[in-house]
Structure formats: C-alpha cells, structure tokens
Amino acid sequence: MSGTGSGAGVTIGSCDVLVAGGGPAGCAAALALVRAGADVVIVAPVATADWQVGESCAPAARPLLERLGLLDLVALDGHAPCYGIQAAWGGEAPTEVSQVLGPYGAGWHLDRARFDAAFLEVAGAAGASRHAGRVRCVWRREDHWQLTTDAGGLLRARYLVDATGRPARLARRLGATPIRSDRLTAVAGLLTAPGGAAGSEHTSLVESTPWGWWYTAPLPGGTQVLMAMTDADLVVGTHLLDRDAWWAQAQRTGHIRHRIAHLDAPPRQLRVLAAGSSHTRPAAGPGWTVAGDAASATDPLAARGILMALATGLDSARAILADHSGDTHALAAYAGRIAALHQEYLRAQAAQYRRERRWDAAPFWRRRHQASLPPLISA
Template sequence: MADGEHIAAQQCDVAVIGGGPAGSTAAALLARRGYRVIALEKDRHPRFHIGESLLPMNLPVFERLGVMEKVRAIGVYKPGADFEADNERGYNTYAFDRALGQSPPHAYQVLRQDFDAMLFAHARECGADAREGHEVRHVEHAGPRDSTLHVVGDDGDAYRVQARYVVDASGRDAFLSSRRKLRRKNAEHQSAAIFGHFRGAEPRPGADAGNISIYRFDHGWMWMIPLPDGVMSVGAVCRPEYLKQRRGRTVEFLLDTLRQNAGLWRRLEQAELIDGEVRVTGNYSYDSSCMGGPGWLLIGDAFAFLDPVFSSGVYLAMSGAEQAVDVVDRAMREPRTERRLQRALERRQRRGMRRFAFFIYRFNGPVMSQLFRSPRNTFQIEQGVISMLAGDVFDSFRVWSRILAFRVVYGVLALRDWRRWNRERRYRLAQARSQFTGGNTPLDRE
C-alpha cells in the first residue's frame, strides 16, 4: 500500500469516476444541488476523443446545464445530416428543422478535446472538486452509503476517497461494469473505426456546409464531419473482419479505405491529413447487464455503447446523466426508492438505445440503403426519421408512431427482397459473434 493510503480518506457525498460529458454533467448538477462532489478524471484535458457530431436534442441539456453559449463559441453550426443518393446533387439532406417533435432545428459539431475540457471546467465552476490526472484503481463497497475509492495521481501520490454514492462515468473503460463482470459484448452488432483529421476537404455547398455526411462502402460506412478552423473529421466504421486485413502503414490503409467511395474521395483528394495522424479503435458495441445497485450507478458509455452512426453517444450520455442526478438525489434522501428509480432509468435508457439500434444494426443492409437513398414522407415517415436523427427517441408519441410506420415499411421491403436481406443479416450476426478482440488501439502515428 502506498504511503498516501495510510492518510484518512477524503470525504464526499458523491464520487464521479470520469470527466467526459456524462461525468461532467452529473458532477455539475449534483454540486448545484448542494452535494459535495469529487470528480476524478484519469487523463488531463484536453485529450482526444471520438464523437464530434452532436444532436439537436443536446441543446436543451446545454441550456439547463448553463453551457449553451460556450458550446456555440467552440462549435460548427450543424443544420442536418446528409446521405449519399442517386440524384443530381449526389445526396439527400435530412434537415433538422423538418423534425416532427420539439427538437431544436440545428445542432453543433465540436472538437471533443475542447468540448470535454469545457464541460469539466464548468463542473468545477458549479462547485464540484474536479480533479485531472487522478485515476481510480479500485472501489470497495462496504455498504449502500459507504464506498471507498483508491486513487493514484499522475504524480504517483495515492489516497482514498470515501463517498456515500459512486457514479461511474468512465466511458469505454467501463470501470465498475468490467470489475463486476457486468459488461456484455453485443451479440447483434460489432464494428471498428479508423479515422483522422484533414485540412482542405471540400465542404457541402451553401446551407448544407455544416452537415455531417454519411457514405457507404462494401465493408461499412464513412463519415465527414466539419469542425472548427477548416478541419474535417473523416473516417470509416468497418466490419471487424475488414479492419483485421490492415497491413503496413495505417495512413495508407485509411486512405485506401476512403478511396472506396468515389463521392467522398472527390471531396477529400486535395486535402491533407493533419500531422499524418491516424487513430484506430474497435469493439464498439456492448452493454452492462444492469445499470446500478445500492450506492452506485453507471451512466453514459460506462453503461453501454452502440455505434457512432447516428451520433447518439454524447446525447444519451448527457441526458442519462441528467436523469441519474435525480435518481441519486432521491436515493440519498429516500433510500427505499433507489432500486425502483434505478430500474426506471435503466428501462428508459435501454428504450432509447433500442430505437437507435433498429437503424444502426440494419444500416448497411440493402433495404435501409434503399430507404435512405429514396426517402418518402408518406404519413410523415421521413419527418419521423429526421426526429430520430435529432435524438428525439424517448417521449414523443407523435415521433415514435412514425418510426413504427417506418419499421412496417422496412419489413415489407425486407420480405420483397428476403434473400439479400437474410444474407446481410446472417453476415452481420456472424461478424458480431466472431472473436474480434481489437479493443481500444489508442493511436497509430505515421
């Protein structure tokens, strides 16, 4: 045991593990409610993170958190999403101002290192004791309101934090989920990503300049995300089988991959990869068998993650963190309600994830490709899809009824082309169940 661990434990009401969007949101809102909060982030901001494209439904969360103007200052205005299509322009735009529900008419795209640093600093401004370079190594739960966190700073000093509640927002590290053996690989969907930042890529013209653009290729899908200062995030989410073919220089593998879609490459061929830096990450999809227990709760990617195809991660993390604050607050004041509240929150999060997952799992299939290439607004179905893309997946019956109609149309088309649909489905499931264990390859520099 390190010398620092003999010193009396530091006391707090709530310990938050992780300083990403979920952790910073929870820490800020709990501190505002008068709780003593210690937030522990193992890295130091700014640090790179994937997930740069935000959803319109993030904006009300920003307003309630008090960071709307800060996001606007560091973001690129995002009016919608576009998907390649066989028309004169080469793409269809799904503009957020056509959504059915109450979602805002736009979103933002951000450099995550700046966005996350801003949120963590904001938690500190709200009264949380927000510490960077402090890694939680172990958590002991002595009772429902008695947890001890063993922490080591990046200066080597070790100490303990005693908390009445632990909120795990450790992201894809899934700290408590992994140690409690709750983490489960998704049996229906797995993917890996390779990506980089470019300067000099061609934006969409006019009002579409801030769109996220989505392209398909034989092994997955690709994105182009406009970021501040003329930077474009460009990458591919691939079947694990494809990424395992990577040989030689990672930069060349990325460029060869991006060349497989002619429309994307036309916008990128004159661009320059910034610092020659390429990142690779794998095994996106997982969840946890439960969200919490007496005195602890999982939020954001520490609980589950699907896939970045519809940019749902940050919104699910921050909205889930908001809901989690209510759970923690009630549980601290009325312990008998804790289990019921945790289960209700878990059901809500899983419901939202399922609604995104229906599209994500089928995105590369022939039926979904046809529907996105040739959208129809019969019975406002297209507008329902736009609402889903905006993140409106929880509470609007008007939206969800249109999504149900979309699923009916999807089912009819799948039956018409049953052989191709079934072939794609069997291939997807085989990939998800394969023994791909690429994990998080943090960085390849060439």
Template sequence: MPLDVVPPATPPAGEAAAERCDVLVIGGGPAGCTAAALLASRGRHVVLLEKDAHPRFHIGESLLPLNLRIFEKLGIAEEVRAIGVHKPGASFISDEHGNKVNFLFADGLNQDYKHSYQVKRADFDALLFRNAAARGTETHENTRVLSVGLGQGAQGHCVTARDAAGRRRVWQARFVIDASGRDTVLAQAMGGKQRDPHNNSAAVFGHFRGVAPCEGCPEGNITIHLLEDGWCWMIPLPEGITSVGVVGTPALFKRRQGSFEHFLLQELARSPSAAERMDGAELVSAVTTTGNYSYRAKVMQGEGWLMAGDAFAFLDPVFSSGVMLAMASAELGAEAADAWLDDPVRAAPLLRRFESKVRRAIGAMSWLVYRINSPVLRDMFMQPSNRFRMRDGLVSLLAGDVHADTDRQIPVIAFKTTYRLLSLLHRLGWHLRDGTLRRMPRAPHPVAAE
C-alpha cells in the same frame, strides 16, 4: 450481481485516511461532467476524477439537437455555440444508389430543437469539465481510479486512485457514478461487460485539412458515405478541419495491409464519392483505431451506485448518438442519486425509471444501428418516403429524440413496419429502386436483424 467481485469497501491497511464525499464520479467526459455539475448545483459534495488532463483528444464530435436542452440546463448553451459548427442535419451518400439524401432536423416531429453543432471534443469536454468545477464540483485531473469497493447502506463505497503526483488517494463516497466511458470501470470489475453480438465493428479515423465540401449538402451537415462493408463519416469542425473515419465489419478490416493510416486512405479511395472529396486533403493528426465498438454491461445500477453513458453501453456511432445518450443518462442518473442521498427507499422508483428510460433510448437507436448494413434499410434511407410522416419520424430518431418515446409514435411504427415488409419481399427477390419495387438480382450483403 454479487458485490464481492470488487475490492472490499474499507481502505486497505496502511492507506491514508479516506476523504469523504456525497458522490464520487469516475470520468470527466460528457456523462461525468453533466452528473457532477447537476449534483453540485443541488448542494452535494461531489468529487470528479479524470484519468487524463483537459484538453485531451476524443472522438464523437457530432452532437444531436436534443443535446441543446441539456446545454441550456447546464448554462453553457452560448459557450457551446461559440466553439461549434452549426449542424442543420445529416446527409447520406451512396455510390451504389448513385445519389445523396439530406435529412434536416427542422423536419422532425419535435420542433423545439432544430439544429445542433459539430465540436472538437477536446474543447467541448474541457468546457464541460470547467463548468462542473464552476458549479462547485471538486475536480481532479490526471487521477486514475485503481479500485472501487462497493459497500452497503451507510458504510458507503471506497474508491482508491493515484493522483497526478503519484500519491494514492482514498475517498469514502455515499454514492458512486461510473462515467468512465470505454474504460467501463465497474463493469470490468464485476466481469459484466458483454460485447454486442449484433454489431461487431471497428473504426479508424483522423483529422484532415482541405476536405472538399459535399456538393448539394447543407453547409455544416455531417455526411455519411455508405461503403460496401461499413460506412464513412466526414464531420466539419472549426478552423477548416474535417474529422474523417471509417467504421466497418470484420470483413473490411481483414483487407488491411500496412499501417492504419494507409488502410484509412485506401478504404476512402475505394468509394468514388469519398475519394473525390479527399483528393488533395492533408492529414493533420495521428490516425487512431478502436475495435470491439459495441458493448453493454449486464447490470446498470445497484445500492448507491449507477453507470452512465459509455460506462454502461456503447453503440456504433453511425447516428452520432453517443454524447446525447451519455448526457441524457447522466441527467436522469443525477436526479436518482440526489434522491437516494436523502432517502434510498424513495429513490428506488427513480432508479428504476433511470434504467428503464436509458435502456429504452439505447434500444430505439440500436434498432437503426443493427441494420445499417442491411440493403433494405439502405434502400429506405436513400429513397425516403414521407407517407404516414415516416421520414419525419426517422429524422426525430436521428435528432436523438428517444426519451420522448419517439419509437412509439405512428411515423416510426410505420417506418419499422415498412422495413419488415420490404425485408420479406427482399428475400423473395424484390428490391426498392426509384421508389418502386422491382424484381432483380442483387449481390449478397450481410444479413441484418429484422
């Protein structure tokens, strides 16, 4: 990707003299704070720019077990535990199948981490931001990046921003990490942001009080209600709050008439299992919506820069992978950036490893994401078999154990092979019901990838 598609790498005439730093991180969310904290801990001069002020509302409240390892590395494991709701697993509920299935992280292939937490992202992100500052990061809130000029070699990169007082600030950074989330600062500047053609979904969500717990589900589990044209999440949060959202295909959102609040309540009422739990619940936040959920940038790293977390790619959040993928990619990216600052040649294989592992992790999760509306995958979720430990392998994917190449292990290979076989039989009119194959008619569903 040519670098002349972004502003030049030297401050424009009349600008204040550039402030210098080793690494400039754009975005004070999970990815940016993780990278900044790790690099500052290694003695690097790190500048972290956040466009808002913490605490600020954000979605993505359900964490995965493999986040715990990074919390330990950052020294915040106990602080996260103190603000979170214990999460032993995930429960899937289907009105079509008439049952619910509980997946417990303790049953996964990786026995090192057997639980996680549900958190209010405002509190969680503020904790990460404070931790980055405590480890030596120079942090700036209410500071919005206006332009990024990518240079070459020792010239470094020029980042221009507007701070909380309205002043223009310029930094000359040897390395830039774009962790700007859905703002995708570098990808937008390069014209390299691509909507994911496999997953064109949108979401509408809010916080409620008084949502009934899921009967028969372990306390603390995230619950996923499978809908006709999408799915619904219900996440128990501290202080009796439940995060509730509906994610759907364009077919679902074409039904909207009136406000998004009305639409959210309407779609929840269409599901008997969700409606029963929402009876008497009180909305205690604004209803928020976001569209074009899934995307990916064309390139991920270059000479003295990289993208981490949602700044590179975002998946449908059905399997709660966003924060885990963001922090894991930031951890790998920080290692590569630290090496690059000492020796760009020696860092080259680390940058390639960073990109390869992140792309592979996204691929492992997206295999499930792309098929969530497939009747075959839904049958397998709601009637899970543990032959060849397929269920245990699926739990490991749900736990976020993707950097361990879980998708190459026999249980996951067996699960995918079974899916492909059942997809073939499905086209011939056979369907999985009560653990057996039956020939029966079925209402049409969206075609999913095989």
C-alpha cells in the same frame, strides 16, 4: 447530502458522490448533483491525446444544454454548425436529412477537446472537486464505498457514478457486465486543408462500401475528420491500417472523395477506435449508476453519443437524489430505462443497416442482416 471534498493533494477524503470520468456524461451528472447540494468529486485522467475525434452534437441536445446552463457556452465557443447529414446509403445518390427546419434548429460539429475541457471547468466552478487519475480498487464498507486511485488517493463516497466510457471500468468491479452487440471499429484520421482554409460544407457525410462505410465531417479551425468503419476482424484484410491504402480507398469513393478534394495529403497518423454498440447490465445497483457510453454505447451512425451522454448523466443524478430521499425503487427504475432505451436503439440500428442491400454477401453486411432483432421491452 453533505461531506468534505478537496481537489488538492493525494488524499481526498469523503464526498457524497464520486464520478469516475470527466466527459460529458460525468460532468452532466456532477453538475446536476452539485446544484442539488451534493458534495461531488470527479476522478478522471488528464487528457493526453493530441487530438480527439470530433462528434456531431444533435439539435435535440439543446434543451439539455440549456438546463445545464451550457447552451450559450457551446453556441459562442467557436464550434462549427451542423445543418444535417448526407448519406449515400442503399443507393448511389446521397439523400439528405436537414436539421435546420426541425424544432431545435442546427446542431454542431464539436471541437471535442475544447467542449470537454469547458464542461469540466463549468462543473468545477459550480463546486465539483477534481482528482486526476483513475479508480483502481473499490470496496463496500457499511453504508459507503471506499476507493483507491492510481495516484494513491483514498476516497470515501456514498454513491458512485461510472462515466468511464465503453469499458465501464468501475461498473465491472461492482459486478455489472458490459454486453457488446458488435465489434464495429473506426480507423480515423484528422485532415487539414492547405493554409487551414475551411471547407464550405456544414453537413456530415456517410457513404457505404462493401466492407463497411465512410464518415466525414468538418471540424472547427479548418480541420476535417475522416473515418473508415468496419468490424475489428475485417480491418487488416481491408488494409485500412496502412495510411496510404486508407487514403487510396477514400479517393475511390463516389462522394467522400469530393468532400476531401481540397485536402491534398493523407493525415500524419491514423487512430483506431472502438465504435461498437454495447450496454452495461444492470445500469445501476445499490449506491451506484452508470452513465454515457458506460451505460449505452451506440453506433456513430446514430449520431447520438453526446445527446445520450447528457441525458443519462442527468437521469443518473436524478436517480441518486431520489434514492437518497428514500425512493427505494429509483436506482432499479433507472436501470430499467437504460435497458429499454438501448433495446429501442438496437432495433432502429438494425432497420438502418437493412436499408443497404447492395452487398448482402459481404461479411460486414451479412452479419447485420442476419442478426436477430432484440425483443420489445418497456421500462
């Protein structure tokens, strides 16, 4: 592959691959493509949020981070260790799944803003160009794509990677369809200990309730994320948008309240986030792929968002390189793998929710217990 890319100015020109989205999936794809000799431009908006919800990075991501040359960066960049997950689920007493004794050791509780910024910097240092903004229009012309951005830039690219997250904004414009399985919603707050003192726990904690479930995890720097998870249409009825009511419900839990006992005030603000499961069909087509949450967005309960972002980013890059080398089945095969992986995930998700039977009559749980399992398919 060859082309001319430039990160300066409004008009970028031509490139081999345009990656829409600068998160882990987009950066993983860009890094793999650049190292294979492709000319890559990443189009992504400048981060404006004052904080991002942290994510646990599973130990199974270690080999992928090592392949990308990022393992030492993550290990040495001040991210907090994650030794496992505790869950009060299906019963009052919490159970624990330890990660320390697994084949890859502990994972991490990430400072997502720092992780994403470092990953983007590594991709840029490897040779990927950066254009701040979002893709606005895209159309096919002969053997390449032409795109405009909201900053007015005109770009030409032979291939596209949509790593724009759950909305799959670029794939929608190409005729693909994001398919949602549920409308799980997170109402999240960032908690800070007095004096910035960090808690002693290095595990995530999940606790189910009649209307959904709570999640909390420590983050670097003495902060802690706390999220109430329920369906979008149930948020108002559970009063979770009211900061004081949200905090009061957290105080009435059996286990979450002990984990946040050293935090003596509710957060300054709450953030409402889409957290439902979805996938884009198809996940690839002539000259394009989707990766990360745009390809397969999973329930936070699965704790596999970063892992899937890295894996699909790398796999989408391989598919593009194979297609460019003459493998006419590579992109369709990639789309098949994404479809199979997502259906496998949906079956595992259904099994996990069916473990909690204490509130079968409540709408949140009834929906999940009555949902039909997806059929078994293979890539």
